[in-house]
Amino acid sequence: MSNSQLTPGIVPARLPASTLAENFTDHEPPLDRHEARVAADRCYFCFDAPCMTACPTSIDIPLFIRQIATGTPDAAARTIFSQNILGGMCARVCPTEQLCEEACVREAAEGKPVEIGRLQRFATDTLMAKGVHPFTRAAPTGKKVAVVGAGPSGLACAHRLALKGHEVTIYDRRPKAGGLNEYGTATYKTVDDFAQAEVAWLLKIGGITVKTGVTLGRDVMLGDLQAQYDAVFLGLGLAGVNALRVPGEDLAGVQNAVDFIAGLRQAADRATVAVGRDVVVIGGGMTAVDAAVQSKLLGAENVTIVYRRGREKMSASAYEQDHASQTGVRIIYGAAPVRVLGEGKLAAVEFAYTEDTPEGLKLSSETFTLKADQLFKAIGQTLAGAPEGLGISGGKLALQPGQRIWAGGDCAAGGEDLTVTAVAEGRDAAEAIHASLMGAAG
């Protein structure tokens, strides 16, 4: 093939294979032993540490860093995994600059927090590399629980339930387990098939059966699960994507960013993944940044993120925005799409500048047009309907007491839509299920 960055249209292999390989290496390479010891030495072992409070899974960060500093990374990993069984993934994808590291007292003192995320990865990688599972299952309870969704919340819930001796079956509509860990995060953050390796390692606890390719409401009904299991956990995620609601949205070349990201993650060869010469991404979250950055890394000539509000309102962190800029992505703030233009296929997108008024965001009369052969929609995901018998409230599943149904992750109310929040909710739901099941038994 002889495509280049200048080839018009949506085409694969814009860059040589060697460049592609280089572009998709580990975004933040792991710390080696020496680096980890140096980084760990900076931790002050704060009392009631702000980093720990900022962590949705409340990992005892000062303790695990002290364990690294004293040469016991396996103990550090156990400290992490006891709170967050997906601590390996969270170390890679957590927006630490908005969570633990933002709260670090050394951020206040020097503007340079302890590298908590990278230290967490050092500890978890060290233990996981040994291929052993750090926990042992309790004696079987005879209770069975169905978990729908093999994403972060489902996996965390299943693991905690299995740990307590319950028998768990996980159902997932996709061919592989992992949810957004497998299909939704940037390729350069989870190199070497880490999501699948993590699932395999997690399942070593035993007592968990995974059934993939099973869709709730089609292949299996919620009522049947309720009949067959002692409890049901729903970690469905958000399968729907918000529409732009502007003319021309159905033109060829307009895609969901999440599908592009998933396709890239699943591609055996990145040179087969097609990308436009002029890519426009609409949105302000991590999905927008991941789609834009990876488009650039695949060889798109011009990549532009357009976000309707200002920089500080963008849900992707300043760190992620800077990362996008450094990769060569242009970010335009304060503009919203009004029309998608093209004859049969996408050619350009027309935007209007916005004004943030007390009455809300308003489009101004001033417009501009960006040339585009590929447009990614990244303005948020939505619950793709509720299973039978359940309602939706505020865009999230509405549960009724007494149904023996629990929920967690992006489909459930409460918390931000982050991997680490999903893990916390799955884990806590498992504790609630356990209390409910054992309370009933006793």
Place this chain on the structure above:
Amino acid sequence: MANLTTNFIGIKSPNPFWLASAPPTDKEVNVRRAYEAGWGGVVWKTLGSEGPPVVNVNGPRYGAIWGADRRLLGLNNIELITDRPLEVNLREIKQVKRDWKDRALIISLMVPCDEDSWRDILARIEDTEADGVELNFGCPHGMAERGMGSAVGQVPEYIEMVTRWVKKHSRMPCIVKLTPNISDIRKPAEAAKRGGADAVSLINTINSITSVDLDDFAPEPTIDGKGTHGGYCGPAVKPIALNMVAEIARSRETAGIPISGIGGVTTWRDAAEFMALGAGNVQVCTAAMTYGFKVVQEMISGLSDYMDRKGFTDTSELVGRAVPNVTDWQFLNLNYVTKAQISEADCIKCGRCYIACEDTSHQAIEMLPDRTFKVKDDECVACNLCVNVCPVENCITMVQLPKGQVDPRTGTPVGDYANWTTHPNNPASQAAE
């Protein structure tokens, strides 16, 4: 710029920073490099008697402890005195001294405890034109088992006897180096003075085992599965050395004897502290062994700037200046009342002051819901632990209550100076009435 030139028992040097007798001063090449870097003087590594030189181990001879970021805090060694032939050392000393006349060059000596041995070695070194001798009565390992080093330094009568021999058989200024491995440092200092020593230097290294290999179950440094105690030095020993220097400086029997201060001097500030407690100069080893000879340049500029700030033009104005303020506990003012004060602007909210006080002290710090920390004056005994555990310098300070103000902890107003000797709880003070 302040004048750092010192005259220590008649030995002149351009600054008070000498390298101690140790591995960095064992050879001509090292000593020349030291002088080039700016060191004011060198105490040549200890020479022994003529004859086959001592031998050293061929495995590791140093052990260490570290602080954060693997900063070396304490070093221990099991190296013996020079293992090079006497005539080689003497030839090199003579050559170096000829080329570096403005720098001090002292020869450290350790020979068997008989008068002939001392007379012989003193005769051998006379020709080198070195500025003085230092008697190594301190080395705690290897030589002590042979009746030398600290085996002499732990017996005041021997110190006095050997010092007398040295003064009898040599006109060179004589410094007696003291071992800290003794219960009362004043006794050997008094003995040295009685023997006619011109000065004492202290401390030599402290008996120590720095660590244990937890796989081989042997002390470090480990030689073929075994280890032995070595001499400990470096920043970790400075407080011990400062106290011993101060004890000699303020003791009636030894007050006024020139002191060369040794023990963990790492920066200009350490040196100034030793000098304020009575040392006429300092000797350095571990800092040079950790960072190389260039560290002396920071010591020179730092001490000079400090003296300028204080308006001192000569090091003699600094030497001994803190000695009158070293006293016994019983004379401390019990009516000096302070309270910790936390600067909210400087606080980084780590909470270590809080948990240290709450878990291990007086429950005198309150953690407010917004994670600000406040001292409870009615509980604070002014112990200073919060100051010491705070990672931010000067964030927590101790503020004195003015006379007459009521201490919220005791409910009594701050009074005039009063110490334990007159305190009503002191049985001795009551008996005196």
